[in-house]
Amino acid sequence: MAELNELILEQLIWIIGGMALLLVILLIISIAQGAKLRKFKRKYEAMMAGSGVEDLESLLINLKIQMDSIEDEHTLQTDQLQAVMQKLTRIQGKVGVKRYNAYGELGSDLSFSMAMVNDSQDGMVLTGIYNRDGSYVYAKPLKGGESTYTLSPEEKEAITLAQQAE
Numbered sequence: 025m026a027e028l029n030e031l032i033l034e035q036l037i038w039i040i041g042g043m044a045l046l047l048v049i050l051l052i053i054s055i056a057q058g059a060k061l062r063k064f065k066r067k068y069e070a071m072m073a074g075s076g077v078e079d080l081e082s083l084l085i086n087l088k089i090q091m092d093s094i095e096d097e098h099t100l101q102t103d104q105l106q107a108v109m110q111k112l113t114r115i116q117g118k119v120g121v122k123r124y125n126a127y128g129e130l131g132s133d134l135s136f137s138m139a140m141v142n143d144s145q146d147g148m149v150l151t152g153i154y155n156r157d158g159s160y161v162y163a164k165p166l167k168g169g170e171s172t173y174t175l176s177p178e179e180k181e182a183i184t185l186a187q188q189a190e
Contacts, residue, residue, distance in 0.1 A: 117142060122179075136152050138151075151179055
């Protein structure tokens with residue numbers, strides 16, 4: 025035991041020197057970390073200064089709530105857009121008109137056939153026949169570009185014109 029004490033006393037200067045060196049290194053690391061922490065704190069305070077929020081956690085929670093409401097609104101608008109697009113395809117937006125002279129006795133094209141169809145080729149054909157005694161109007165429904173009633177060549181041409189319309 026005395027030998028161990030003597031060995032420790034001989035090496036005591038080196039042990040104290042090593043401990044002092046370790047203490048200085050730890051002190052330098054601590055000062056560097058404190059400087060980095062102060063720099064980070066200044067940046068954090070500068071970032072949070074204009075937000076009106078006291079801490080980053082509440083800011084992130086507020087952003088999450090806003091993002092959820094934006095996503096809900098986007099979903100609602102997407103659903104509304106799809107509904108409008110479905111209604112839009114059923115609208116008779118394509119029109120074709122064919123004017124003609126139904127009877128040879130009159131000199132102008134006062135008779136007409138007008139077809140109104142949608143993208144599914146559903147709609148109607150409206151035909152107006154004019155002669156000296158009066159004017160007669162006929163309506164024929166269309167389903168898939170065809171009618172349950174017999175179509176005249178002028179009505180078929182009006183349907184073709186409507187199908188080609190943009």
